[in-house]
Amino acid sequence: MGFKWWHGGPRRKLEVEELRLLRTTEPHWLTRSLLVLLFLTMHNTAFAQSPPTDSITDRRATWPTWQQIRSVVMLEDYNTRVVILGVAMLGIAAGLVGSFTLLRKRALMGDALAHASLPGITTAFMLATWLGYNGKSLPTLLIGAAVGGLIGVGLIVLLKSQTRLKQDTALGIVLSVFFALGVAMLGMIQQMKNGHAAGLETFIYGKTASMTRADGLLIVIASVVAIGGCVLLFKEFKLLCFDEDFAGSRGVPTRWLDMSLMGLVVLVTIVGLQAVGLILMVALLVIPAASARFWTEKMWQMAIISALLGTIGGVLGAAASALFPRLPSGAMIVLVCAALFLFSMICGRSRGVLVRVLRRRRLNRRVHRDHLLRGMYESGEGDGNGEAVQSRPWIAVDTLLQRRSWSRRELKRSINRAMSEGWVRSDNGTVGLTVAGFIEAASLTRQHRLWELYLIHYADVAPARVDRDADAIEHVLEPELVEELELLLEKSPIRIDVPISPH
């Protein structure tokens, strides 16, 4: 039984029962009750206290009782405990490993190698059956899957380094061809006398029954190995992610490191695969890492956040599914992770959309303010005959409008903002600088002109172009840089508070 319909296998009909298989990490009692009672009742019969509902077309989720919530939160139920612990460990491991693969731009490696493990599984099954062993024993299949996955990963790396194909193409080729090979072999296995393939492909899609104690143990062991590997080799992996060539030049064995990182990915993916299914595994490898990227620029922080998000997603998803029996847990975990991703993408502290928009707006505002103040100061200078201005005249808005290519609306808005910040006064159609505004404007004009002078003297920029260039950079001049510019230009004959415009 399994997922053949999904990949267009020989069987065409999808029973609703098979849909149950898509539920991946359900607690045992939930699965059992659901399989039996799905078509009869809506409510959760596993809890005797739940009042029975009658309508079979009721699509609403039944709200859990307080006892149910407590039983889930306190991890009273043994199966819930196994599931939540397993998923949490898997979330940590996948989050950690995933953050490295993400930075190496191999986010979909897990997807590819999970598909690539199918021919490994079928080969292991065939070999074991022919040799007279139990083909479906877990170790056999796990080894087969790992070998298949490793060969797939090796081929991806080889294709990328030895041919002109790009990473994504190499991933896609290995994924599709290996998977096709696996399905072709499945088609043959189904004809074997003693080995009906039932259950074999569910290895890839997660098991029908819920996570058992053995699965949980396996996950914990694999996760501990993966976490340990990541922690021990953290520095090396970091180098590998950010500057492979540099790492190589420093004598770091990049090839071995790459292999061990990929080995950890294979380990986590294969173990997770048979317990929680392909899609959830891919999601756990990709989504937490991608979300963590929005929060920080530091590798170790990213790894920790990613592991944390993976855990939160896993635990919340599993808990939600335990509370609402109509929500499949695998899918819920993915959806919780997706919600966390969305939140991170918008609110992330270092790369989130909001922060970037704010940052840009702040810069734009500052640039506009600088332009306004300098424009007013320069208007006050008149023709700029060498005298630094001491007065703060009232200037008509229309005069200012002609100084730069800005629209009236833009100018008005900048004036209003500057007024509220106390740089500028306004009196019917004319504006003037306040004292603070005057000092600020003088220093801005000075920066602008210093930079112009620098460009003319040291960068050989033609005087006609220098205004534009200075315009672009003056807003980001640090005070230290201004001092340096002064030092550089010390010998220049025009060293006054605000140098005269070179124009």
Next chain:
Amino acid sequence: MNLTWQLDGWIIVAGVLCAVASALLGNFLVLRKLSMLGDAVSHAVLPGLAAAFFISHSRSSLPMFIGAVIVGIFTALFTEWIRRFGKVDEGASMGVVFTSLFALGLVMIVQAADQVDLDAGCVLYGAIELTPLDTVIVAGHEVPRAVVMLGVVVILNALFVALFFKELKLTAFDASLATSMGISSTWMHYALMILVAITAVASFESVGNILVVAMFIVPPATAYMLTDRLGSMVMLSVAIAAIGAVLGHLAAVNVPTWIGFRSTTTAAMMGVSVGMLFTIAVLFAPRHGIVVKFVRRQILTLSILADDIVGLLYRRHERQESHNAATKTFASELFASRLAVAVAMAQLKRLGQVRIADEVCQLTESGMQRATDLVRSHRLWEQYLVTEADMDTSRIHDKAERLEHFTDQPMRDDLDEQTHHPQRDPHGSVIPRDEGTSR
């Protein structure tokens, strides 16, 4: 092997059509680094199916098809948005989108499942073996529905690629140039994505999705190994896809019988056979094949080694020494393997540039010519690097050692000119004269 037209014929036709339709668009996916999109779409359409079912309350094929196509387009859209606004790498954003959509679809289907038997398999996940059973009447003939549908998709894709070839090419290779020429790369992208979604869904429905995921990527990648021109790449990929599909069905019927089975899944074997074609191309493609590149590199290595051997003999000759003909001595002096030296020596002997008499290795006249050219290049380069490039004398040898193998007559004359016809190199050795241009 007994193939019947009614059965196998139609299966092959459906496979070829699906392969061609996918390969046509796949070229641009591969060039745009979107190879995984086929796989992503194939998982992501699930909520489309569920939504179509909720809205239409039926399991008829058309609403499902439309729902799936819409979600397929959304997959591409979301991927692009997340990539652009979140500045996330393409693969990662695809991973986020398709897993989330799939999960959403699962939740929706579970909600629907108890209401009615929502049979996604019946609606969307066809098996290619069953195509001949589901027929419609076209112009008085009974034609499988899948063939009709895929035929339409092929025509659509072919028209798109033919009409917008220039635009597709420009946007694939240089999006900013395309924009500066007034071609909106965004719109080309979305048009391509819409067609990808339609092709993918149409193919899932009729022939299953293993085939389409493979055919989007593998034939174009194979063609990419074989050619550098986009036009021929598209043509080649179509041909490879078609050949792969035909071979695939034959293999599905025949190969399993060799090891005692009856037959296996046709769609999967089509994927495998096109993978075989890809493997052959990767290994033996005339310019980019791994084996070909390896052989070319070996030939170059050998010719450089031969150069080094004659250079060594020349320098011995200069110092009036003779050289032991044993391979071992050459190997240890030139830091090469004995095998390589033996092969290079055989080559030199065949060319008549080296002769061996009494365990002593000597240059023949033509060998002397080759060596003179080589040593002259070497020493001219050394002179040039010191006088013109201000390099330290201790570092010039290695550089000259590399450059000497790629320096021809006109370049030597140039170097000679630039360094004012030196007599000796910076180390004090005589720079041999060119016979042709004796000054």
